[in-house]
Amino acid sequence: MPALPPLHSTSVPALPKKSLQKDAVQKDYADVEATLTRITSHTGVQGIVIATHEGSVIRSTLDNIQTQQISTLVTQLAARGKSVVRDLDPEDDLTFLRIRSKKNEILVAETKQYLLITIQNPNELQKGWI
Amino acid sequence: MLPADRRKEELEKKRAKLAELRAAKEARKSALDASRRDSSATDSTSERRDLDDLVSSLVGDRPVSRNRSRDELGTPSSVSSPLDPHVLREALRAPASETARTEKTPADTPAEKPRPTLVSADFVFFDVPPREKVMYTKEIQTETIDFPNADAVEGPDSRSSPNRDAEPLAAEPPAAKTPEPETPPPEPLTEAERKSILSSETFLNFFDYSSKLVERALNEPYDFMTDYAVNDDRIIDDSAGKNVHRVCSFSDERWTRNRSVADCGWSQKHPELLLAAYSKNHASVTDADGVVLIWNLHLRERPEYIFQSQSDVTVAAFSDFHQNLVIGGTYSGQILIWDMRAKSRPVLQSPLSAAGHTHPVYSMRIIGTQNAHNLLTASTDGLVCSWQLDMLAHPQEALDLVHPSNLKSDGISVTTMAFPYNETTTFWVGTEEGSIYQANRYDRAGSKAGINGLDTYNAHYGMVTGLDFHPLSGPADFSDLFLTSSVDWTVKLWRAKSASKPSMVQQAITPLCSFEDADDYVYDVKWSPTHPSMFASVDGSGRFDIYDLNSEIEVPTVSLTTGTGRALNKLAWDKEGRRTALGSSDGLLYIYDLGEISQPRSDEWTTFQRTLAELESR
Numbered sequence: 101m102p103a104l105p106p107l108h109s110t111s112v113p114a115l116p117k118k119s120l121q122k123d124a125v126q127k128d129y130a131d132v133e134a135t136l137t138r139i140t141s142h143t144g145v146q147g148i149v150i151a152t153h154e155g156s157v158i159r160s161t162l163d164n165i166q167t168q169q170i171s172t173l174v175t176q177l178a179a180r181g182k183s184v185v186r187d188l189d190p191e192d193d194l195t196f197l198r199i200r201s202k203k204n205e206i207l208v209a210e211t212k213q214y215l216l217i218t219i220q221n222p223n224e225l226q227k228g229w230i
Numbered sequence: 231m232l233p234a235d236r237r238k239e240e241l242e243k244k245r246a247k248l249a250e251l252r253a254a255k256e257a258r259k260s261a262l263d264a265s266r267r268d269s270s271a272t273d274s275t276s277e278r279r280d281l282d283d284l285v286s287s288l289v290g291d292r293p294v295s296r297n298r299s300r301d302e303l304g305t306p307s308s309v310s311s312p313l314d315p316h317v318l319r320e321a322l323r324a325p326a327s328e329t330a331r332t333e334k335t336p337a338d339t340p341a342e343k344p345r346p347t348l349v350s351a352d353f354v355f356f357d358v359p360p361r362e363k364v365m366y367t368k369e370i371q372t373e374t375i376d377f378p379n380a381d382a383v384e385g386p387d388s389r390s391s392p393n394r395d396a397e398p399l400a401a402e403p404p405a406a407k408t409p410e411p412e413t414p415p416p417e418p419l420t421e422a423e424r425k426s427i428l429s430s431e432t433f434l435n436f437f438d439y440s441s442k443l444v445e446r447a448l449n450e451p452y453d454f455m456t457d458y459a460v461n462d463d464r465i466i467d468d469s470a471g472k473n474v475h476r477v478c479s480f481s482d483e484r485w486t487r488n489r490s491v492a493d494c495g496w497s498q499k500h501p502e503l504l505l506a507a508y509s510k511n512h513a514s515v516t517d518a519d520g521v522v523l524i525w526n527l528h529l530r531e532r533p534e535y536i537f538q539s540q541s542d543v544t545v546a547a548f549s550d551f552h553q554n555l556v557i558g559g560t561y562s563g564q565i566l567i568w569d570m571r572a573k574s575r576p577v578l579q580s581p582l583s584a585a586g587h588t589h590p591v592y593s594m595r596i597i598g599t600q601n602a603h604n605l606l607t608a609s610t611d612g613l614v615c616s617w618q619l620d621m622l623a624h625p626q627e628a629l630d631l632v633h634p635s636n637l638k639s640d641g642i643s644v645t646t647m648a649f650p651y652n653e654t655t656t657f658w659v660g661t662e663e664g665s666i667y668q669a670n671r672y673d674r675a676g677s678k679a680g681i682n683g684l685d686t687y688n689a690h691y692g693m694v695t696g697l698d699f700h701p702l703s704g705p706a707d708f709s710d711l712f713l714t715s716s717v718d719w720t721v722k723l724w725r726a727k728s729a730s731k732p733s734m735v736q737q738a739i740t741p742l743c744s745f746e747d748a749d750d751y752v753y754d755v756k757w758s759p760t761h762p763s764m765f766a767s768v769d770g771s772g773r774f775d776i777y778d779l780n781s782e783i784e785v786p787t788v789s790l791t792t793g794t795g796r797a798l799n800k801l802a803w804d805k806e807g808r809r810t811a812l813g814s815s816d817g818l819l820y821i822y823d824l825g826e827i828s829q830p831r832s833d834e835w836t837t838f839q840r841t842l843a844e845l846e847s848r
Contacts, residue, residue: 144448
């Protein structure tokens, strides 16, 4: 059912784009923000840092000092982990790194260019799921 | 042999070699100097001889000088040939003074033949200053940045570099022991750079994928590091596992708001995946009309996949034989196929032509086996089409269901369709008028293709909303039983007339039992796949009833409401019969876990047979 253009608009009415060629699920910055807020509001999550492989921070939900620390240290750790995986098997590659400490858990999801680092406190998780 | 020892050896060898080279060089140099010194003394004589030669060649005679030159030519050649060009140069350079001397010397030489002539000659030494080599270094115009870690880096590097110079063949660089040179802290990105990255395609894809992973990982409720020895003050509700309770509800702000669930189903391949098809969003014009979301029980906040279509999706299911495909039928009559590996638009769709359906498709079923399967769809104009999944351009077969005695119109509007278990040629349809018919796909001996008009099922007073055959699940076969639900507030249980014995005369078939407990439209009814006597129904007031015929016939065993008061549109049992998915009209998809009652005991089948006998005898 095509949408009718508004009658009293002065500008050229824009018909809704339902293009069949490209993917119409518009992923954009707003979705990124929404997902970040949703993840941070998850029980126990302390913060998220999105960084490049060199350690430059693209986006973070923590304060500056922590972000800097986390980005430099964790990117180095991920690089080390990646080299370990590749040394063991040259065709292998690191996809996910999960470090559990007494107080925290660091989850690192890695692709070719970027890293998504999540810090959560796992002790706050609820038990019991069938 | 340790690499260190070998390195030392090689080091020693290199050093010895170097020393040798140096010594040789020195020797050569000293030899050169010595020979030069020698040549300076003998220079005069050799010079003279050369000039003799020159003069004689020019003059032509003077045999004495020639002899002499011949004699003496023997010796100078043996002295040092590399000195000749040097000597000649010198000779040619100062012709004036030498010619004067040579004139002297030939005169002297015949008289003093036996004795060597000693003439003091003063030389004009020409000092050729060394050519000045102009050297320049290329430099960059920017200033070198002094890195804070540079000193730390310089130290190990400088220590290791002479080592490297001395042992270029070292297998392991000694720098392995030294700390890896730290890269300088990266330049912080500017705001503009950040924005551009955040909107780039690669970043969005990355973020989509990795946030899904992280959310799935975060959702894990079991803490593998729990220490059971420590006393825990947490109160754990013990009864939760036994009763019927809600596990979760799926909804998405963006995609399910203002839409209602039109269909829901579980995946056969992955028991944690389920899908829900949603109707049109009336509030938004720009959003796609039809949306199918794939949800994952482990990822509760967002859909795994989002599929869209141009028209309302009225029925959708996972493909039984292809693990990546989702098939949907729409309000416009199109059949769509989405692929989980591809984008959100359908990868295949049937055209909007007269060959396919032109009315909404409300029932769909894949029948057959892995290698020979068909998709059967039925639309509200009575057309039943059979499709091949890879060729949706036109249906393989089209069967128009007409009822000859229907006075208003020949066609019947099919709202539900169901096949008995393992049957592919005969099926039952429920219509909008409330009647149920048996239909055959093909002409057979004794019955024609189409509606079997002879059997009349005295069915409902209102539209038939659900029709479900008993699945084959245990030792006894109840596969001729089916349930129907309708908007006349009832659910009825029937025993189907066997298709192998077609009736010759008009027959009226009555239901075995009619369940009239509901007080709203009943929208769907489904048998449990594992429990023979259990089925569930959902109705328009948000009620979810579970009937267990072995325990109670008249009333449901368990009756729950979602609480919102909104109608529940669809119901789907998962493969094990443990959970049910309920789709509601406000876009929420509820998952209920049925606990203990969903598990059949071993005697359920026999009990059910007795129950049926009892029902039939009424």
